[in-house]
Amino acid sequence: xxxxxxxxxxxxxxxxxxxxxxxxxxxxxxxxxxxxxxxxxxxxxxxxxxxxxxxxxxxxxxxxxxxxxxxxxxxxxxxxxxxxxxxxxxxxxxxxxxxxxxxxxxxxxxxxxxxxxxxxxxxxxxxxxxxxxxxxxxxxxxxxxxxxxxxxxxxxxxxxxxxxxxxxxxxxxxxxxxxxxxxxxxxxxxxxxxxxxxxxxxxxxxxxxxxxxxxxxxxxxxxxxxxxxxxxxxxxxxxxxxxxxxxxxxxxxxxxxxxxxxxxxxxxxxxxxxxxxxxxxxxxxxxxxxxxxxxxxxxxxxxxxxxxxxxxxxxxxxxxxxxxxxxxxxxxxxxxxxxxxxxxxxxxxxxxxxxxxxxxxxxxxxxxxxxxxxxxxxxxxxxxxxxxxxxxxxxxxxxxxxxxxxxxxxxxxxxx
Amino acid sequence: xxxxxxxxxxxxxxxxxxxxxxxxxxxxxxxxxxxxxxxxxxxxxxxxxxxxxxxxxxxxxxxxxxxxxxxxxxxxxxxxxxxxxxxxxxxxxxxxxxxxxxxxxxxxxxxxxxxxxxxxxxxxxxxxxxxxxxxxxxxxxxxxxxxxxxxxxxxxxxxxxxxxxxxxxxxxxxxxxxxxxxxxxxxxxxxxxxxxxxxxxxxxxxxxxxxxxxxxxxxxxxxxxxxxxxxxxxxxxxxxxxxxxxxxxxxxxxxxxxxxxxxxxxxxxxxxxxxxxxxxxxxxxxxxxxxxxxxxxxxxxxxxxxxxxxxxxxxxxxxxxxxxxxxxxxxxxxxxxxxxxxxxxxxxxxxxxxxxxxxxxxxxxxxxxxxxxxxxxxxxxxxxxxxxxxxxxxxxxxxxxxxxxxxxxxxxxxxxxxxxxxxxxxxxxxxxxxxxxxxxxxxxxxxxxxxxxxxxxxx
Numbered sequence: 001x002x003x004x005x006x007x008x009x010x011x012x013x014x015x016x017x018x019x020x021x022x023x024x025x026x027x028x029x030x031x032x033x034x035x036x037x038x039x040x041x042x043x044x045x046x047x048x049x050x051x052x053x054x055x056x057x058x059x060x061x062x063x064x065x066x067x068x069x070x071x072x073x074x075x076x077x078x079x080x081x082x083x084x085x086x087x088x089x090x091x092x093x094x095x096x097x098x099x100x101x102x103x104x105x106x107x108x109x110x111x112x113x114x115x116x117x118x119x120x121x122x123x124x125x126x127x128x129x130x131x132x133x134x135x136x137x138x139x140x141x142x143x144x145x146x147x148x149x150x151x152x153x154x155x156x157x158x159x160x161x162x163x164x165x166x167x168x169x170x171x172x173x174x175x176x177x178x179x180x181x182x183x184x185x186x187x188x189x190x191x192x193x194x195x196x197x198x199x200x201x202x203x204x205x206x207x208x209x210x211x212x213x214x215x216x217x218x219x220x221x222x223x224x225x226x227x228x229x230x231x232x233x234x235x236x237x238x239x240x241x242x243x244x245x246x247x248x249x250x251x252x253x254x255x256x257x258x259x260x261x262x263x264x265x266x267x268x269x270x271x272x273x274x275x276x277x278x279x280x281x282x283x284x285x286x287x288x289x290x291x292x293x294x295x296x297x298x299x300x301x302x303x304x305x306x307x308x309x310x311x312x313x314x315x316x317x318x319x320x321x322x323x324x325x326x327x328x329x330x331x332x333x334x335x336x337x338x339x340x341x342x343x344x345x346x347x348x349x350x351x352x353x354x355x356x357x358x359x360x361x362x363x364x365x366x367x368x369x370x371x372x373x374x375x376x377x378x379x380x381x382x383x384x385x386x387x388x389x390x391x392x393x394x395x396x397x398x399x400x401x402x403x404x405x406x407x408x409x410x411x412x413x414x415x416x
Numbered sequence: 417x418x419x420x421x422x423x424x425x426x427x428x429x430x431x432x433x434x435x436x437x438x439x440x441x442x443x444x445x446x447x448x449x450x451x452x453x454x455x456x457x458x459x460x461x462x463x464x465x466x467x468x469x470x471x472x473x474x475x476x477x478x479x480x481x482x483x484x485x486x487x488x489x490x491x492x493x494x495x496x497x498x499x500x501x502x503x504x505x506x507x508x509x510x511x512x513x514x515x516x517x518x519x520x521x522x523x524x525x526x527x528x529x530x531x532x533x534x535x536x537x538x539x540x541x542x543x544x545x546x547x548x549x550x551x552x553x554x555x556x557x558x559x560x561x562x563x564x565x566x567x568x569x570x571x572x573x574x575x576x577x578x579x580x581x582x583x584x585x586x587x588x589x590x591x592x593x594x595x596x597x598x599x600x601x602x603x604x605x606x607x608x609x610x611x612x613x614x615x616x617x618x619x620x621x622x623x624x625x626x627x628x629x630x631x632x633x634x635x636x637x638x639x640x641x642x643x644x645x646x647x648x649x650x651x652x653x654x655x656x657x658x659x660x661x662x663x664x665x666x667x668x669x670x671x672x673x674x675x676x677x678x679x680x681x682x683x684x685x686x687x688x689x690x691x692x693x694x695x696x697x698x699x700x701x702x703x704x705x706x707x708x709x710x711x712x713x714x715x716x717x718x719x720x721x722x723x724x725x726x727x728x729x730x731x732x733x734x735x736x737x738x739x740x741x742x743x744x745x746x747x748x749x750x751x752x753x754x755x756x757x758x759x760x761x762x763x764x765x766x767x768x769x770x771x772x773x774x775x776x777x778x779x780x781x782x783x784x785x786x787x788x789x790x791x792x793x794x795x796x797x798x799x800x801x802x803x804x805x806x807x808x809x810x811x812x813x814x815x816x817x818x819x820x821x822x823x824x825x826x827x828x829x830x831x832x833x834x835x836x837x838x839x840x841x842x843x844x845x846x847x848x849x850x851x852x853x854x855x856x857x858x859x860x861x862x863x864x865x866x867x868x869x870x871x872x873x874x875x
Contacts, residue, residue, distance in 0.1 A: 021596060021603065028596035028603070032628055034508070034539045058528065060609070060624040067624060073601045077594065077628045080535040086504035087539045090455070106528060109559045110498065113478070117501035121455045141527040143621040185495065194445045197720040200495075202488040205481065218558035220488065222478030224453050224495040316601060 004379045005343040006050040006391060007372070008096075008254075008292055008351035009364065011040055013055070013075045015356040016296050016323065019316035021075050025359040032079050034087060040361055041088040044095055047365035048378070050349065050390055051096030053129050053234070053254075056081035058102055059137035064151055067137050073316075082114045082128075089122035096387035098127035098234060103174040104134030104167065105142050109217055111174075112181035119226035124386030127232030127252075130175055132245070133167030158241045168241050173212040175233055175249035180208040182230040183398040184220035206400040228386045229395045236294070238324060240274060247278035251393055252290040254351050256325040257342075268293065268345050287393055290348040294325035297335050298355035299363035306330050313355070325353060332367035339368070340377050348391075426846040429811045430818030430861060431838075432516070432658075432691050433465035434474045436826045438482070440725075440791065441695065442493045443715045443824045450827050452493050455505065457827035462506045465513050468834030469848050471860045472514025472545055473506060474638075474658070474820055475499050479523060479556040483756040484724055485733060491721050493826070500532050507540035514857035516545030516638055516656075521578040522552060522571060523560040527623055530582040533635045534627035542631030542856030547638035547658060550575045555756045570618075572645040577618045579637065579653045583866075584612045589629040590868045632856050633866045650688075651677035655863050658820055659692040662795045667692060668815035689861055694795040694807075694819035698832050702798045712824055713792035722784035725791065729768055739784040743776045795819075804840035811846060 013031050014021035021028040030036040044052050060076050061067055070076075081099035089097060097118060101111050111128070119126035133149035134142075149167050153160040158168070189204035210217045235246045236254040246253035253275065260267030272291065279289055298313075300306035306329045314320045321327060328338045339350045352368075354360030372378045381390050388395055436442040436452065443449060451457050465473045478496045482489040499517035507515050515536065519529060529546075537544035550571035551557075554564025566574060588610040595602050612623045639646070639654035642661075650657050651674060661670040670692075675685050697712060699705025717725075719739035727734045731749040748765050776786045796803040810816045823829020841847035853859045 019601075022598040022601060024598075026598070028598070029594055031594075032535075032538045032630075034541065037539075038508075058531070058626070060626040070604075070624075072604050072606065074603060076604050077589075077626055079538055079627065080532050083500060083504040083532060083535045083539060086501040087508045089505050090459075090508045105525065107523065107560050109479075110524075113498035114501040117497040117505075120453060120497060121458075121502065121505035123455065137624070141621060141623040141625075142525050143619055144525065190495070192444060197445075197718050198490040199444050199493055200488075200490055202490050205488050205494075207488075215561045216558070216563070217560075219480045222481060222496055223498065 002340060002375055002377050003343045003346060004377060005339065005347060006292075006349035006379050007339070007369065008051045008053065008349055009044050009049050009361065010053045010294070010351050010353040011055065011357065011361075012353070013078055013357070015360065016353045017298070017310075017313045017317070017321055017355040018074055019313045020356040022316050023313070023356050023359060026356065027358065028075065031075065032077060037079075037084050037088055038091050040358055041092050041095060041097075043358065043361055043365045045092040047369045048383070049095060049365070049369070050379075051098050051127065051232075051387065053098040053351065054081040054084050054100060056100040056102070057135070057138065058105060059135060059141055061135075061137045063135045063149075065137075067140070082111070082118065085126070086114075086118050086121055089118060089125070092122070092125075094125070094383035094390070096125050096127055096232065096390070097122055098129050098232065100129045100131055102131045102134065102138070103171040104132075104148060105138065105144065108174050108177040108215065109181065112178045112221055113223045115178070115231045116182060116221060116223040116226040119228055119231045120223075124227030124388070126226070126228065127234055127387060128178070129234045129236065130171055131236075132171035132242070133164060158239060165241065168245055170214040172245055172249060173214050175245070176212075177208070177210050177215075177217050178233065179230055179249070180210060180399070181217070181221040182226070183396075183400055184208055185223075185225040186398050186401055187225050187229070190224060225398065228388045229398070232387055232391070232393070240278070243274050244278045244282060247275060247289055248282040250289060251285075251287065252292060252348075252391070254292045254294050256294050258326050268342070268347070272346075287396070290391065290393065292349040292351045293342045293347045294351045294353060295335070295338055295342075296321075296323045296325045296327045296353040296355060297360060297364070298327075298329045299332055299335055299360050299368065301331060303330050303334070310355070321355070323353075332363060332371055335364070335368050336371035336375070336377070339372060340375065343377050426808075426844065427811050427814075427817075428862070429807060429841055429847045430689055430691060431468070431470045431847075432472050432474045432818075432820040433461070433468070433470045433830055434693065434820050434822040435461055435476075436493070436823055436829055437476050438478065438493050438496055440492050440716050440721050441822060441824055442826060443712060444493050445715050445718070446825060448828070449825055452826045453495055453497060458497075458502060458506055459509055460827040461830060462510050462513065464828070464830045464834050466510050468830065468838045469851060470513055470821075471818075472516045472543070472857055474547070475503060475517045477518040477520060477549070479520065479551070480559050485727070489724075491718070491724055500536060503544075504536055504539055507536065507543060512543075512851035512855075512860075514543045514545055514636070514860060515540055516547060516636065516857075518547040518549055520549055520551050521575040522550055522566055523556065523562075526578050526581040526619060527585065527621065527625070530585040530625065531627045533582075534586060534630045537630035537632050537635050538627070542858070544630070544632065545636035545638055545656070545857055547640060548575060548579060548653070549640060572641070572649055574618045575649055576652070577616045579649075581612070581614050581619055581621070583634060584614065585623060585625040586629070586634045587866070587868050588612050588625045589627070591629055593628050629868055632858050633868060636857050636861060636863060647674055647677065650674055651683075652681050654688060656689045656691055656861065659690060662692045662694055664810065664815055667810060668813070671815055686862060687864055689817040689863070691818050691820045692816055693822050695822050695824065696796040696803060696833060697794045698798075698800055698803060698836055700799065702802060705797045705799065709794050709797045712794075713788045716792045716824065717784055717788045719784055722787040725787045726772075726783055729765060729772065731765065737783065740782045743773055743783055743786065800836040800840055803837050804844065807837075807841065808844050808846050
């Protein structure tokens with residue numbers, strides 16, 4: 001029997017191919033409209049996709065792209081991802097909403113409350129994807145920080161960059177503060193006790209008193225505990241340092257496995273063993289880390305149509321498509337097979353990055369999902385309940401709930 | 417009452433709907449009071465505001481939970497949403513009503529807040545507004561990266577620089593700045609967006625703004641500060657002022673003062689709307705309304721709440737005092753931090769106490785009755801007809817441009833006003849009968865549309 005997975009989708013402006021906006025089916029003038037995002041998220045929601053991430057950055061340029069000599073043939077401009085997610089929350093029913101947030105400039109306090117509010121507005125479907133560090137363009141936009149993440153070191157290993165290591169330590173603190181703020185109100189803090197005139201019980205709301213290397217946050221959240229308790233915390237990770245961030249702080253990690261034969265050392269088995277080692281070392285959460293594999297997909301009804309589509313896009317872009325994730329170009333069956341292989345390899349889910357929006361989102365919803373459903377590859381659920389419940393993640397208890405005093409057996413119990 | 421078309425149109429009333437806040441005005445002990453945080457409450461509130469043809473819904477901001485005597489305050493409603501996220505969600509379930517939120521210039525950065533507000537303006541189709549407030553205290557700062565770093569005197573300097581920089585960012589994209597010509601492959605023209613270089617005491621940025629120009633160009637800027645600095649900031653930047661000047665003469669003096677400052681910035685009277693906060697108690701008769709106001713006041717100022725209020729003013733533990741007895745005869749402790757997170761409570765403690773004592777002594781009021789008199793006095797009390805006539809008078813006689821209506825119950829505290837008062841305002845010809853002025857909040861408020869930078873410097 002096929003192992004089952006959840007399907008996620010990663011939404012990025014006009015799609016993950018840099019020339020996708022030039023497709024006839026693209027909506028390049030609507031990328032900052034509510035209708036564009038409502039349509040995409042509803043399409044994914046109606047298809048039963050479990051969660052959607054929404055990309056974001058605090059700059060006009062991509063992360064390692066220079067500002068000088070700005071390329072004019074790329075999509076520029078976007079909307080804030082947390083607010084897109086908040087907007088679509090009342091317009092969708094089941095799908096998890098997971099906006100991207102960078103951890104170098106935003107205030108952890110504002111992010112924590114924004115995601116909790118998303119959890120309320122979506123009635124328990126909120127998550128967040130954290131991205132460490134600030135690019136040069138982001139730093140120039142804020143003028144607050146001299147150093148940051150300008151490039152991956154030539155070794156390819158982030159351990160070799162003091163700036164990147166610092167960025168990941170900061171991301172860890174950021175995640176820790178989110179999680180603490182999300183726990184700061186116990187579920188039963190609001191008592192509405194007319195008798196004693198008290199709206200809440202202050203003993204059940206906790207200032208977090210966090211002091212870190214990068215910031216300190218003293219108070220409790222301004223938002224009561226949200227439907228999921230803690231919204232889903234997720235990260236994308238490619239190597240040891242981010243694997244450790246995920247193992248220590250995340251509920252769910254997106255990874256980018258390739259065929260071991262194509263790229264030795266980048267297979268799923270190797271990634272999993274590194275994640276397992278990091279979790280053994282660092283993870284305190286009782287819940288195991290859920291692993292989602294990313295695929296960048298371009299879908300047409302025939303192989304040849306898919307090949308010519310990517311050829312056309314690559315010509316427009318002036319270079320062949322590259323990605324950190326494995327690229328799958330083909331028919332709905334090609335993509336469904338790739339998802340099934342990953343399912344059999346034991347991932348919890350697969351996150352698809354559509355090369356073109358909305359075209360490949362629609363193809364995933366209308367063609368890939370039915371194929372996966374027919375082969376029993378998709379985890380089915382009734383769509384009620386929270387995102388955590390849907391993904392088989394328990395609702396965590398607040399860390400601040402005082403554990404009951406150990407109960408000592410009374411003498412008469414021994415007397416039997 | 418229809419007026420002949422030949423007659424001059426009456427001045428139009430503008431109304432904002434304030435979501436009930438986290439203070440003693442909001443009554444939670446009433447059996448009909450609902451959740452202050454569940455989304456269904458926001459759905460109900462926004463639907464009422466839209467049914468009542470309000471200009472916008474208005475939300476305060478939470479930066480830290482209030483504390484009293486070293487503990488998180490227990491007596492009032494506590495806990496509220498993140499302002500921006502809830503407004504984005506409310507925008508999705510409404511079509512016409514504006515979405516305006518309070519957001520601090522001290523614990524935000526211009527680039528980030530400007531992109532969030534531009535996003536809200538895009539998602540709402542041009543209905544976003546920003547109530548720009550300042551803060552400088554270490555109590556709130558302790559929740560943020562920079563802490564309580566700002567001198568009190570510098571908060572308006574930062575606010576001015578913040579607002580000016582945010583405007584530059586919003587204006588850095590021209591109208592229709594996205595070329596997106598699939599045939600030629602040009603997504604953006606050269607020089608779009610204009611580069612924003614700003615170097616000042618508070619901010620030093622070299623920015624390329626990443627949100628194309630939003631439907632309103634800029635969100636509507638609301639402001640609430642009442643100090644001399646606040647009024648100057650308002651005259652320069654604000655398009656709506658949310659004041660606390662509600663007595664008729666006081667309101668008119670404020671209106672004259674603030675609108676009088678506009679000419680110095682080359683602005684017209686109508687480019688700024690003044691919408692003071694207004695509470696209300698509606699009854700079938702005026703006596704009935706007074707009875708209802710009294711009932712609400714007793715719920716708002718319960719004995720424990722009254723004692724807490726005087727403890728905050730005095731800055732000391734007064735738990736031995738009887739709320740139904742006279743005011744404390746002891747001196748205040750002005751150095752203490754009994755109350756933390758309350759706006760304006762530290763200001764002028766001694767003059768405040770003198771005022772309380774005078775009120776209490778001349779009328780023989782207990783602690784509780786004194787606090788009721790000061791904090792639980794609705795702006796408008798009476799039949800719907802009386803309230804409609806009074807609101808209209810304020811606007812026709814240029815004491816205000818309308819009001820920010822504050823209900824005392826979540827989430828249906830606005831319902832009765834929308835159902836009983838709004839139709840009477842319409843009959844007087846001074847309130848809209850539909851959202852006919854246009855799609856944006858600027859259209860509803862009759863505000864000018866800001867111009868984008870016409871000539872874009874090439875880089």
